[in-house]
Amino acid sequence: MLLNVIDILSQYWELFLIGQYPHGPLGGLVNTLILASLALIIAFPLSVLLAVARTSPYGIFRHPVTVWVYVMRGIPLIMIIFWTYFLVPSLIGRNISGFTTMLCTLVLYQSAYLCEIVRGGLQSLPAGQTEASRALGLGYFRTMVFILLPQALYNSIPSLISQFISIIKETSLGYIINAQEMTFAANQVNNQLLVKPFEVYFILAVTYYLLCFGLTQLAQWFERRIDTKRQGDALIAT
Amino acid sequence: MIIFSKVNKWYGEYQALVDVNAEVKKGEVVVVCGPSGSGKSTLIRTVNRLEDIQGGQILYNGHDVYGVDSNLNTLRSRVGFVFQNFNLFPHMSVLDNITLAPTKLKGLNASYVKTKALELLDMVGMSHKANAYPNQLSGGQQQRVAIARALAMEPPAMLFDEPTSALDPEMVGEVLSVMKSLAKEGMTMMCVTHEMNFAREVADKVWFMDAGRILEVAEPETFFQNPTHPRAQSFISDIRA
Numbered sequence: 001m002l003l004n005v006i007d008i009l010s011q012y013w014e015l016f017l018i019g020q021y022p023h024g025p026l027g028g029l030v031n032t033l034i035l036a037s038l039a040l041i042i043a044f045p046l047s048v049l050l051a052v053a054r055t056s057p058y059g060i061f062r063h064p065v066t067v068w069v070y071v072m073r074g075i076p077l078i079m080i081i082f083w084t085y086f087l088v089p090s091l092i093g094r095n096i097s098g099f100t101t102m103l104c105t106l107v108l109y110q111s112a113y114l115c116e117i118v119r120g121g122l123q124s125l126p127a128g129q130t131e132a133s134r135a136l137g138l139g140y141f142r143t144m145v146f147i148l149l150p151q152a153l154y155n156s157i158p159s160l161i162s163q164f165i166s167i168i169k170e171t172s173l174g175y176i177i178n179a180q181e182m183t184f185a186a187n188q189v190n191n192q193l194l195v196k197p198f199e200v201y202f203i204l205a206v207t208y209y210l211l212c213f214g215l216t217q218l219a220q221w222f223e224r225r226i227d228t229k230r231q232g233d234a235l236i237a238t
Numbered sequence: 239m240i241i242f243s244k245v246n247k248w249y250g251e252y253q254a255l256v257d258v259n260a261e262v263k264k265g266e267v268v269v270v271c272g273p274s275g276s277g278k279s280t281l282i283r284t285v286n287r288l289e290d291i292q293g294g295q296i297l298y299n300g301h302d303v304y305g306v307d308s309n310l311n312t313l314r315s316r317v318g319f320v321f322q323n324f325n326l327f328p329h330m331s332v333l334d335n336i337t338l339a340p341t342k343l344k345g346l347n348a349s350y351v352k353t354k355a356l357e358l359l360d361m362v363g364m365s366h367k368a369n370a371y372p373n374q375l376s377g378g379q380q381q382r383v384a385i386a387r388a389l390a391m392e393p394p395a396m397l398f399d400e401p402t403s404a405l406d407p408e409m410v411g412e413v414l415s416v417m418k419s420l421a422k423e424g425m426t427m428m429c430v431t432h433e434m435n436f437a438r439e440v441a442d443k444v445w446f447m448d449a450g451r452i453l454e455v456a457e458p459e460t461f462f463q464n465p466t467h468p469r470a471q472s473f474i475s476d477i478r479a
Contacts, residue, residue: 132325132384135286136339136391137315146338150329229373 004199012189016203019185027180029207035099035181036168039106043167044160046107047114048153052144054119065115072112077170081105085177098179102171110167117159121152155226161219165212172208182207239264239299239395239426240285246293247280247450254280255291256450262395262443267427269437269458272447273473278430279322281447282399285428286317299394315343318388318396322403324380326372326387332359333368336387343391351390358386362416378409382416395426402433434477438462446470 009016019027026034053061054069072080084105089095096104125148133143153160172183186204190197240262247255254277262268270278283289285298287310296303301313326335336355340346359365362382372380381401388396398417402410414436421427421440431437437444437458444461446454446469453467465471 126323126325128321128323128325129327131288132321132327134311135288135314135317135319135321136387137311137313137343138339139311142342146342147327151327154329 001199004196005203008189008193008196008199009203012192015185015189016182016207019180025180027182028185029182029211031099031180032168032171032182033211035102035106035171035174035179036164038103039110039167039171040164042103043107043110043114046111048118048149050111050115051118051122052149054115055122069112069115072109073116077105077109078173078176080109081173081177084108098174098177101177102174102179102181106167106170109170110163113163113166114160117156117163118152120159121156122148124155125151158219158223158226161215161222165215165219168211168215169208239266240428241297242281242284242294243296244294245281245284245291245296247277247284247289247291254450255284258294258450258452260445260452260455262426262428264394264426265424266442267421267425267440268429268443268445269441270428270430270445270447271432271434271437271473272453276447277450278447279399280450282397282428282430285397286314286319288319311343315339315391316393318391318393320381320384320388320396320398320401322400324372324377324384324404326380326384328372331369331371332364332375332383335372335383336390339387340390355386355390358389359383361389361419362386363412376409377405378412381405381409381413385413385416385420389420395428396420398427398429398431400430400432402431434462446473448473 015028017028018030019025021027021030050065050068053065056062081101085101088101088104129147129151130143133147138146171179171181174181175183175187178184183204186200190200193200242258242260245255245258246253258281270281272278280289284291284296285303287303291304298313298317301308303313326332327338330338333352333355336358337348337351340351340354341348356365356368359368362385364379364382364386367375367379367383372383375383385396385401401417402413405413410433414433417427417429417436418440429436429441441458444454444456444458445452446456446461446465446467448469454461454465454470456465461470462474465474
């Protein structure tokens, strides 16, 4: 079995890694990473704006975002994939690629989750931080930008990394709408071999695992760092 | 400088301030004392609208604090406020904590602001920690930095809300001595504190509060020797005991 795995890897590693590129579209692990990274890069700033709106004292900003977050968190991701896949082309009048569909869906879906992480970060800051900043005469937005967000985002780094791990795993759902990524590539390999599905999907699982494990370690490292910093605060406070 | 007239404040059903009438004159040091829950902190926090009031008027340096025309941020930038828990910004160095407001609000030249900040740090005896971060400092050191931060906007008056209550006993002295030197320079100060020695030595007036009312306004000598209000008498005898 292990020999089979090595055999498959040596024969199809290129397909796993980059899909059919350069003879076809880019896919495989590389595209999984590009898709997940793009989703995070677009969803993250969006989620910061959403979080600011969700903690806003003005209902006109707060309520729509709250509804948005509850809707996104209450629907399975695959429903949103289907909606984007069928709805967006009928709205804009032309087809969009599986990759774009998946990217849009992940941005919509993850912005809601990331928003809640950032909101948690903002609300866990002591009220004294806002008070001190406002007492100096800094307004709401300056307080947000210079005082609250830098602290909230730093404290949220471990959760943000965990969410990035989720994004990586969620890209595999792109398979159902033919988005070129690693699961899609694994399926192509399986279709060619036909008789070794266990080995092929074993390789796929191990690759996802290693990727996510690495990121988990990174999250833990940040968590320890933040803990040590807080410990420093506590030592002085006693 | 600060005039309270008929100030009333409620937290829901509970009335926290009842018909407060009082005045802090320019250059005066006023110590507000009284038992816990008497409304001291609430009163001092109404001056820069960290707490809203439901009735009455507060004039700060001639401006109606709750008037429709007052720009809240401009007003606050002219009130120096020192908190019980220091509330330094932990993600910024000591120097950045002090220069933040002058750079962002007054748009002053960075090197000028820095020179001024270092002077202030020198005044509070903290210039050797300019590049340290708040969590590397003791409580007393943090509070001295917080005082420098409040002074950086050159406010005409300084408000202190129990500035030494969160400190270890051996750190209280360093903060009080900074406050004393400020008072000597003629700064107008309103200070909520339990440090009765500070009140005795530095204050021009002592306001005694209980249950949201100012019961007695007196010079420290008179207040500590011959308080007139029975509630103030029992307070004085309790702290002596």
